[in-house]
Amino acid sequence: MISMDAGEALRLDSVRKVYGTADNPVTALDGVSLRLPTGTFTAIMGPSGSGKSTLLQCAAGLDRPTEGTVAIAGQPIPKGSEAAVTRFRRDRIGFVFQQFNLLPTLTALENVTLPLRLAGRKIDKKxxxxxxxxxxxxxxxxxxxxxxxxxxxxxxxxxxxxxxSPALIFADEPTGALDTRSARDVLALLATAVRDHGQTVVMVTHDPAAAAYAHSVVFLADGRIVGELARPTADAVAEQMTRLTDAAARHAPVGV
Structure with a gap:
C-alpha cells in the first residue's frame, strides 16, 4: 500500500516544458505551480494549445519537465531511468483515456487485473x-x-x-468518444470514486458539462495557469472558456 500524504495528492513546482530546438523553442508550460489536495476532483481546461495535455503528461510522469519538479502523494517523480519512472507510475497512478486502451483478447475482468499482473502484485480477483x-x-x-x-x-x-488503489487518477478526455448518456454515467462514476473512496482525480476536458462534475476547474492559457473556479457550473465554465478562447484568437499570429 502506498504511503499517502494526508493532505496533498499532486504538487507541481515551477514546471516548465520546452519543445523544439535552441533556435526555435516552443514553451508548452511556463512555470506552472499547482497543489491539489487528496480526495478532490479537478478539471483542467484551456483553449487549444494552452498546455493542458502537456500538463497532464508531465504531472503523470509520461513526459519529463524541462525544469521544475512534480510530486505524487509527497513523493517526487524520479529523474532516473525510464524503468524507474515506469515503476513509480505503476505503483501510484491510474489512467483513464479517451480511447479506453483495453486489450481486445482479454475479458473485462482480465483487463482490470492486468496492471496488477504486470506489476507482479498479488491479484485479488474478488x-x-x-x-x-x-x-x-x-x-x-x-x-x-x-x-x-x-x-x-x-x-x-x-x-x-x-x-x-492509486494515489491519483488522471483522466484524459474520458468522455470524448461517448454519447451524452454514457458520458454522464462515466463522470458520475469518477465523482463517486472521489466522494465514496477518497480517490483524487485530475481530468483534462474541453467540455464545460464534464467540468461541472469536478470540485474545481483550473484554466490554462499560453502554458500558464490563468484562473481557477470552485464549485463550477457548466454555464460559468463555458463563459470563462469563451473569454479565454477569444483572447487566444486576438493574440494569434495573422493567418492562424
Whole structure:
C-alpha cells in the first residue's frame, strides 16, 4: 500500500516544458505551480494549445519537465531511468483515456487485473470483480471489449484504474468518444470514486458539462495557469472558456 500524504495528492513546482530546438523553442508550460489536495476532483481546461495535455503528461510522469519538479502523494517523480519512472507510475497512478486502451483478447475482468499482473502484485480477483460490479458490469466481467458498448468499455477502464488503489487518477478526455448518456454515467462514476473512496482525480476536458462534475476547474492559457473556479457550473465554465478562447484568437499570429 502506498504511503499517502494526508493532505496533498499532486504538487507541481515551477514546471516548465520546452519543445523544439535552441533556435526555435516552443514553451508548452511556463512555470506552472499547482497543489491539489487528496480526495478532490479537478478539471483542467484551456483553449487549444494552452498546455493542458502537456500538463497532464508531465504531472503523470509520461513526459519529463524541462525544469521544475512534480510530486505524487509527497513523493517526487524520479529523474532516473525510464524503468524507474515506469515503476513509480505503476505503483501510484491510474489512467483513464479517451480511447479506453483495453486489450481486445482479454475479458473485462482480465483487463482490470492486468496492471496488477504486470506489476507482479498479488491479484485479488474478488476485489476486481467487485470493482466491475460497482461500475455496473457485474454481469459483463467475462465479456471481451468487442462485446461491450463504448460506455461499458470506459467503465472497465475506470475499474482498471482503481484496481491498484492509486494515489491519483488522471483522466484524459474520458468522455470524448461517448454519447451524452454514457458520458454522464462515466463522470458520475469518477465523482463517486472521489466522494465514496477518497480517490483524487485530475481530468483534462474541453467540455464545460464534464467540468461541472469536478470540485474545481483550473484554466490554462499560453502554458500558464490563468484562473481557477470552485464549485463550477457548466454555464460559468463555458463563459470563462469563451473569454479565454477569444483572447487566444486576438493574440494569434495573422493567418492562424
Amino acid at each position: 476485489r476486481c470483480a467487485g470493482l466491475l460490479a460497482q461500475v455496473g458490469l457485474g454481469d459483463r466481467m467475462n465479456h471481451r471489449p468487442a462485446q461491450l458498448s463504448g460506455g461499458q468499455q470506459q467503465r472497465v477502464a475506470i475499474a482498471r484504474a482503481l484496481a491498484s
